[in-house]
Amino acid sequence: MGTFPEWVEARPIEKTDADAWAALLSDVQVTDQTGESYSAEDLVEELGDPKLDAARDTVGLWVDDVMVAFGVVYWRKNLVDVDRLGTDSAVRGGWRRRGLGQALMTWIIGRARELHEEHHPDVPEAELNTVVISTNVGAAALFTGLGLEECRYLFTMQRPLDLPIPAVGVPEGLRVVPYEPAYDEALRLVHNEVFMDHWGSTPKDEETWKVWFTGSRAFRAGLSYLVLDGEQIVAYANAYEYEADTAATGIREIYVGQVGTVRSHRGRGLAAVALTALITQAAATGFERASLGVDTQNPTGALSLYERLGFQQHSRWTTYRLALT
Known part of the structure; x- marks a missing residue:
């Protein structure tokens, strides 16, 4: 080897x-x-x-x-x-x-x-x-x-859930619902569309989605939320709980794995709607902290959104790359 x-x-x-x-x-x-x-x-x-x-x-x-x-x-x-x-x-x-x-x-x-x-x-x-x-x-x-050379920078951010959570209104005609398996394939396709303009992101096939996303043992369906326009998913926030982290820190933490809004509905605050629903429910069910990771060069302005919702930088990560061809 x-x-x-x-x-x-x-x-x-x-x-x-x-x-x-x-x-x-x-x-x-x-x-x-x-x-x-x-x-x-x-x-x-x-x-x-x-x-x-x-x-x-x-x-x-x-x-x-x-x-x-x-x-x-x-x-x-x-x-x-x-x-x-x-x-x-x-x-x-x-x-x-x-x-x-x-x-x-x-x-x-x-x-x-x-x-x-x-x-x-x-x-x-x-x-x-x-x-x-x-x-x-x-x-x-x-x-x-x-x-290898530096190419991207990532922040992990945290937010205590005992702090007040901002009230975010749901635009007229839309509704917020918890994730259900019936939405899973539509959510995969929406995720692929949302992240198409994100550096390094690639379309997730069904197998990858099942293993690493909604099929992961850490995925928490009841804390993951979708914003619907009719029956179309237009925004979402997926929640994960890593029990080993809780065992190590003594702090029950919900991790926000993916947040996104489809292009046709951007600029209406829908990512904030989905994310606040997630952290509100997490706080109500005994979680003490929320965390997430964000590319500092995210093209949708995610970093400023998270800061407005009370998330603060906890650690900094660097992606390195090496050309193989």
């Missing part, structure tokens, strides 16, 4: 490794203050992605019975322009600066090139994208040294 230091065992990640993988990510959370915790169940779900060939697209690095680092590479079925391959990787805090990060990235870059050739060889442009929190200065230096 590539060239790794001889003092580690490198092998694909299996579902039986989920507890060790979760322990590694817990260590990374403490070291880098990512605010992200995972249970073994969360990670087993990720390995269940039908497009992920765990035997070829994942690697765990082990010392004795401890997973000290890992890497995963993801490909996308549907493209808009560039074939952007995603990756996730980390090294335990106490095992950094020993060459593991460099070896991981070398393997990741090689595997990303293979995936491009396997799935989208006719697409002329391909790049690797990876994201790192600002507190991990070692990773930033590693990426720069390997030729």
Whole structure:
């Protein structure tokens, strides 16, 4: 599996490794203050992605019975322009600066090139994208040294739910309803249309939607809201609860995964309508905090919307890219 230091065992990640993988990510959370915790169940779900060939697209690095680092590479079925391959990787805090990060990235870059050739060889442009929190200065230096360049910036934002929630009126002729499975396919198509002009976004096929969005074990249908014009979805806000985060922090948090408004109805405050419905219901059902992530260059002005609704910056993340072709 590539060239790794001889003092580690490198092998694909299996579902039986989920507890060790979760322990590694817990260590990374403490070291880098990512605010992200995972249970073994969360990670087993990720390995269940039908497009992920765990035997070829994942690697765990082990010392004795401890997973000290890992890497995963993801490909996308549907493209808009560039074939952007995603990756996730980390090294335990106490095992950094020993060459593991460099070896991981070398393997990741090689595997990303293979995936491009396997799935989208006719697409002329391909790049690797990876994201790192600002507190991990070692990773930033590693990426720069390997030729990756900064390209986008993301804020995670938080809002205590004991603060007053602004009243947002629903425009005449429209109505707000909780998510129901009957709306699922229409919501997928609306999401694809809404995010078509967002950097790096690609149309979500049914399989991807089921695995990572409304089919995720973290999805909370009763806290997700749709704005309807007749029976047409014109805006929405999807809610997720990551129980491992609650276990780690003691704070029950609702995560706003996706918010959007179709082009024909923009400029009417409908994203705010859906989002306030979500956080109002979350507060009423015992959640203490809401959080979300936003691209600082979001073309729809999402950052200013979230600030108006009381969300404040909590952490800063940078997306790096490396041209593969």
